[in-house]
Amino acid sequence: MQNSHDDDRDNKELTDAQESPQEAETNGNNRRNRPNRRLTRHAVRTSGVLPLIPLRGMVIYPGVLLSFDVGREQSIRELWQAMTGLHELILSCQTSLEPYWPNQEQIYRIGTRAFIRQVLELPDDTMKVLVYGLERVEIDDYVSETPHYEVRYHSLLVNTPERTPQLDASARLMIDMFQRYAAITDRVAPESVALVRHEAEPGHAADIIAGQLSIRFDEQQKILETTPVHERIKLILRFLHREIQLAELEQKIASQVQTQLEKNQKDYFLREQMRVIQEELGEEFDSEDEVDSLREQLEKSSIPEDYKPKVAKEIDRLERLPSHFPEYATQRTWVETLLELPFGRLDKERHDLGRARKILDRDHYGLDKLKQRVMEYLAVRKLLVEKNGDSTLKGPILCFVGPPGTGKTSIAKAIAESLGRKYIRLSLGGIRDEAEIRGHRRTYVGSMPGRIIQAIRQVDTDNPLLLLDEIDKLGSDFRGDPSSALLEVLDPEQNHSFRDHYIEIPYDLSKVLFVTTANTVDTIPHALYDRMEVI
Incomplete structure (x- = not known):
C-alpha cells in the first residue's frame, strides 16, 4: 500500500468528477478560480450519509492519492455500494490491527471523505482501489451495520489560516526538512517533493508530507485529527525531526552492513562458483583440510616458540580467505616457506x-x-x-x-x-x-x-x-x-x-x-x- 500524489491534471479531473450539481451550476465552464474554489470548499461544512470502509494501519489525508487492496467481504460490498452512487465513501482507520472486522468502538471517529478514482478486480477475488482524499470528516452515528457500514458524517472546518510570518517560516522549515528527509531515504517519490515545493497552501503541503512519513498509524491519525494548520505543522516538524535522525542512523548502519554483506556475498558466490568448476573438472580442493594440515605442521615444527603465535595468526587469517583469492596463494606460500625451514636442525659433523x-x-x-x-x-x-x-x-x-x-x-x-x-x-x-x-x-x-x-x-x-x-x-x-x-x-x-x-x-x-x-x-x-x- 503506497501513498502518492497526483499532478495538476489529475487534480482537475478529480475536481470535475466530484462537483455537485450546484457547484457545476455556479462555476459553469469557467475554471480560472479552481484553486480558490478548492480552498473555499474546505471552509464549507458538508454532511451526509456514505459507506464506510475501515482501514487497517493506514490513514488517508485530504488532497492525497492512496492505493490499497480490499479483501474483506464487507469492505467489497461497501465499495460496490459507493460505486453505484457518487463514487464517494468514508475511510477511517481502525484503532487496532488485530480485529478482522472492527466494531464501532474500534474505528476512529475522525476519518476522510474520499473519491474513488479507480477500481481493479484481481484474480484472487480481491480488489485494488485508488482513492483521492477530499476532506476531514467526523462520524456522527452509524446508519447501518449490515450488510455493510453506512455512517452519517459532517465535515471538519479547516479554514485557510491568515498568512503570518510565523506560519510562513514554519511552513518553509517543514518543506526544507521534508526535502532533506527525501534526500536520505528512498521512501519518498521525487514527484511528491516537487508537489510540496510548489504547493501554495501550508495546510495542504502538511497533509502531503504527512502521507509520505513512515510513522505509526496512531501518529498518522493524530495528524489527521489536528485541524489547526499551525498546530499540524508543529506536529509534523516533530515527526520529521525524529524520522530524519532515524533515517540517518539507518543509512549509516545500512552502509556498514551493506559493505560487509557485499564482501561476504561476493566471497560466497565466487567460492561456490569455484567449487562447482573444480568439481566439474575433477579438481575439487578443500582449503579447510589444507589449513588444518598447516596447523599440524606448525605444532611439529622447530620454529622458535616466540614466533609460533605470529605464524598461527597468519594461518587463521588464511582460513578466512577464499582459496581462489590471489592473496590466499601468497599467504599460503609464506606459511609453507617458514614451515620448510630447518630452524635448528643440524647434521652430525665429522672431525676425522x-x-x-x-x-x-x-x-x-x-x-x-x-x-x-x-x-x-x-x-x-x-x-x-x-x-x-x-x-x-x-x-x-x-x-x-x-x-x-x-x-x-x-x-x-x-x-x-x-x-x-x-x-x-x-x-x-x-x-x-x-x-x-x-x-x-x-x-x-x-x-x-x-x-x-x-x-x-x-x-x-x-x-x-x-x-x-x-x-x-x-x-x-x-x-x-x-x-x-x-x-x-x-x-x-x-x-x-x-x-x-x-x-x-x-x-x-x-x-x-x-x-x-x-x-x-x-x-x-x-x-x-x-x-x-x-x-
Whole structure:
C-alpha cells in the first residue's frame, strides 16, 4: 500500500468528477478560480450519509492519492455500494490491527471523505482501489451495520489560516526538512517533493508530507485529527525531526552492513562458483583440510616458540580467505616457506683429519700448500669441538682466489665431504639487487626469500657448507648494495639473527660454514675482504 500524489491534471479531473450539481451550476465552464474554489470548499461544512470502509494501519489525508487492496467481504460490498452512487465513501482507520472486522468502538471517529478514482478486480477475488482524499470528516452515528457500514458524517472546518510570518517560516522549515528527509531515504517519490515545493497552501503541503512519513498509524491519525494548520505543522516538524535522525542512523548502519554483506556475498558466490568448476573438472580442493594440515605442521615444527603465535595468526587469517583469492596463494606460500625451514636442525659433523686428507688427495693432485692450510683449518675446528663441544669458528672466512679452473670449487666440495656436511653453491656473479640477499617484502607481487634463506631451505639443515662463488663479481646500483647485506651474513657477530625481508623472522646462520671464491681480490669490497682469509 503506497501513498502518492497526483499532478495538476489529475487534480482537475478529480475536481470535475466530484462537483455537485450546484457547484457545476455556479462555476459553469469557467475554471480560472479552481484553486480558490478548492480552498473555499474546505471552509464549507458538508454532511451526509456514505459507506464506510475501515482501514487497517493506514490513514488517508485530504488532497492525497492512496492505493490499497480490499479483501474483506464487507469492505467489497461497501465499495460496490459507493460505486453505484457518487463514487464517494468514508475511510477511517481502525484503532487496532488485530480485529478482522472492527466494531464501532474500534474505528476512529475522525476519518476522510474520499473519491474513488479507480477500481481493479484481481484474480484472487480481491480488489485494488485508488482513492483521492477530499476532506476531514467526523462520524456522527452509524446508519447501518449490515450488510455493510453506512455512517452519517459532517465535515471538519479547516479554514485557510491568515498568512503570518510565523506560519510562513514554519511552513518553509517543514518543506526544507521534508526535502532533506527525501534526500536520505528512498521512501519518498521525487514527484511528491516537487508537489510540496510548489504547493501554495501550508495546510495542504502538511497533509502531503504527512502521507509520505513512515510513522505509526496512531501518529498518522493524530495528524489527521489536528485541524489547526499551525498546530499540524508543529506536529509534523516533530515527526520529521525524529524520522530524519532515524533515517540517518539507518543509512549509516545500512552502509556498514551493506559493505560487509557485499564482501561476504561476493566471497560466497565466487567460492561456490569455484567449487562447482573444480568439481566439474575433477579438481575439487578443500582449503579447510589444507589449513588444518598447516596447523599440524606448525605444532611439529622447530620454529622458535616466540614466533609460533605470529605464524598461527597468519594461518587463521588464511582460513578466512577464499582459496581462489590471489592473496590466499601468497599467504599460503609464506606459511609453507617458514614451515620448510630447518630452524635448528643440524647434521652430525665429522672431525676425522686422516679421512679429510685422503679426500683432498683423492680429488686434487699437488696443491700442497692449499691442502696444508685446509688441514690446519680443520684441525682448529676439531680442537674447538674437543674443548667447547661446538665447532663454530668466529675467525676469518676462507676465500680461495685463483683463475678459473684451478680447483677452487672442488676444494670446497672436498671440505664439505670430509666434514660430513651438505654442500650447496651460491653464485654471486652479476648480483646487483640487495633483495637477492635479503629477500623481497611480502607486499611485493611475486615476492620470495633471499638466496641465502632459499639455500638453507633447499638443503634442509642449519649447518651446511655454503659456497659463495665469485664474490669479486658483486655489483651495486640504485636497487641497493648487496655487499652490505652479505656483510651481515658473513659477520659472526650479526649472522646469528639474520633477518630476511620475506620471512620477517630472525634466522640463525651462525652454524653455516661459509667458504668464498674469487678470481681476483682487487674487486672484492673492502668490508668483505677484511673478514676473509685469502688463500
